[in-house]
Amino acid sequence: MEQPSPVPDTPYHRLGGAPVFEAIANRFYDLMDSDPAYAELRAMHAADLTPMRASLPKFLAGWAGGPRDWFEANPGRCMMSLHAPFTIEALTANQWADAMERAITDVAPEPAEIATSMREVLGRLARGMGR
Numbered sequence: 153m154e155q156p157s158p159v160p161d162t163p164y165h166r167l168g169g170a171p172v173f174e175a176i177a178n179r180f181y182d183l184m185d186s187d188p189a190y191a192e193l194r195a196m197h198a199a200d201l202t203p204m205r206a207s208l209p210k211f212l213a214g215w216a217g218g219p220r221d222w223f224e225a226n227p228g229r230c231m232m233s234l235h236a237p238f239t240i241e242a243l244t245a246n247q248w249a250d251a252m253e254r255a256i257t258d259v260a261p262e263p264a265e266i267a268t269s270m271r272e273v274l275g276r277l278a279r280g281m282g283r
């Protein structure tokens with residue numbers, strides 16, 4: 153009989169769980185904050201990125217099959233309602249996608265198949281939000 157896997161088979165767990173998702177979000181906001189290639193995206197965000205550094209990894213955790221604390225703390229909130237206050241142009245959508253792809257490559261390149269899927273899915277999701 154097959155032994156139960158000690159690590160749940162979700163992208164969240166296979167990539168390394170909370171510390172890895174926190175590292176991805178921190179790298180993403182470090183890039184956004186420091187690289188002029190993301191100036192327009194940076195300008196849309198609050199001066200203090202501390203709340204987003206805490207929030208984004210929790211959102212991504214639930215989205216990738218991990219703990220759903222963010223969704224439980226924010227009932228009814230979704231990608232559409234979160235971003236309804238903003239006009240997202242193709243330029244800033246591309247900046248988001250590019251910074252996230254780089255962040256994943258920089259801090260969570262393994263397992264390669266999971267990192268690749270995360271880059272592809274998040275990149276497509278973000279680019280699809282631009283107009």
Ligand code: HEM
Binds near residue numbers: 198238246277279282
């Ligand atoms: C497509 C380009 C995107 C742009 C321009 C954008 C922009 C923003 C901005 C300006 C905020 C408010 C932040 C602040 O007040 O400092 C925000 C919030 C948020 N964004 Fe995005 N976003 C994009 C894509 C995404 C994607 C693809 C995800 C997740 C997969 C995401 C997840 C979030 C979350 C979870 C919050 C709110 C967190 C909270 O309030 O708890 N965003 N976004």
